[in-house]
Amino acid sequence: MKVLGIETSCDETAIAVVEDGCRILSNVVASQVDLHTRYGGIVPEVASRQHILALVPTLRETLKQGQVSLPQVEAVAVTQGPGLAGSLLTGVNFAKCLSLAIQAPFIGINHLEGHIYAAWLQEGPPPDQEPGFPLMCLIASGGHTDLVLMRGHGEYTLLGRTRDDAAGEAFDKAARVLGLGFPGGPYIQQAAEGAQGLESLPKPLLKDTLDFSFSGLKTALLRRVQAQRKDPNNGQDPRQVTELAFAFQESLAQVMVEKTLGASRQHSCRGIIVGGGVAANARLRQLFRERSRIPVLIPQPSLCTDNGAMIAGAAFFRLRKGERHDLDLDLDPGLRLG
Ligand SMILES: Nc1ncnc2c1ncn2[C@@H]1O[C@H](COP(=O)(O)OP(=O)(O)OP(=O)(O)O)[C@@H](O)[C@H]1O
Ligand SMILES: [Mg+2]
Secondary structure: OEEEEEEOOOOEEEEEEEEOOOEEEEEEEEEOHHHHHOOOOOOHHHHHHHHHHHHHHHHHHHHHHHOOOHHHOOEEEEEEEOOOHHHHHHHHHHHHHHHHHHOOOEEEEEHHHHHHHHHHOEOOOOOOOOOOOOEEEEEEOOOOEEEEEEEEOOEEEEEEOEOOOOHHHHHHHHHHHOOOOOOHHHHHHHHOOOOOOOOOOOOOOOOOOOOEOOHHHHHHHHHHHHHHHHOOOOOOOHHHHHHHHHHHHHHHHHHHHHHHHHHHHHOOOOEEEEEOHHHHOHHHHHHHHHHOOOOEEOOOHHHHOOOHHHHHHHHHHHHOOOOOEOOOOOOOOOOOOO
16 A cells, blocks of 8 residues: 655655555655754744745655656555644645545554654565564654553553653754754764763663653753863863763663663563654664664664654554544644553
8 A cells, every 4th residue: 555644743844655554665855954953943933834835846756756646645644743733734734635636545643653663664675574562662852752662553552751851852952052063963973973981971760760851961961061161271172072972972872772671671572663863873773782682673764853754654554454534633733642
């Protein structure tokens, strides 16, 4: 089944065609990052207006790259939430019109479920085996750090979440403190390369809960930078930026890995899925692979950040159970999983 997936929850206008939940025929992401960089964050109205400009050209490009014609599309899926209301509205309305025009089923998808189903996506032939359930899912993104138990397709229990900053948000704020670019994750990862491990920062593990808290780590980093700047012998030494970027990334990655592995043991999971933009982090990926005794599925880095393929992929598993939505479906900026 060929599903067209549309994602406009934040600052990426993304459309893809995916066959049977795993085979990507085309996956086009029109990023707005250059538009928002000068503000140091996403400006919601700018984002929604840009989606309106980008949706039709992105659809054309997706169909062209996938050599798919509109009548061949068997279902239209779109991110229903969570996300920015104005941005979601553009995608949801576009998807409804498209489904009406081509008379194909319409379905709204939870963006976080999309981040999980990115683990099923690949560009080659489908895998012989599905990962065995139950799975422990860590969704670490710009707005979420959620630990979710997945007992089967579409069956979720939320076990833990961040009490303050999301992991991606923490990376973005830390990059700002260190004078690096936006979005912060890739800049921190790059800046940390070549560090000697001379600095260390607290590892906020929060005992007896599967919740996370990263705001103390961010404050510890800020204090360290402020202390270094007060020292008249200490200018903006790039080696210090490297060491601090490394220490910050290390603390965050270790906390996420330790908590996820602990939760997977508690629930006798057969595998782990890591998704969301922060799952693109090379150190996090390495730590998971080194420390886990059960299989860890992490999408390739370009499929960790927002894309339409993950929405189409997640939709397939719902559509095959007979689910679909009416065209009066509303978007939900605060949609939860589990
Ligand atoms: N290599 C990386 N290392 C760490 N963080 C990264 C990396 N690449 C991207 N990120 C972070 O991922 C986040 C973006 O992820 P994503 O696109 O999934 O977020 P979002 O869609 O805005 O939020 P949500 O999915 O919670 O709605 C940013 O905060 C960015 O800094
Ligand atoms: Mg996302």
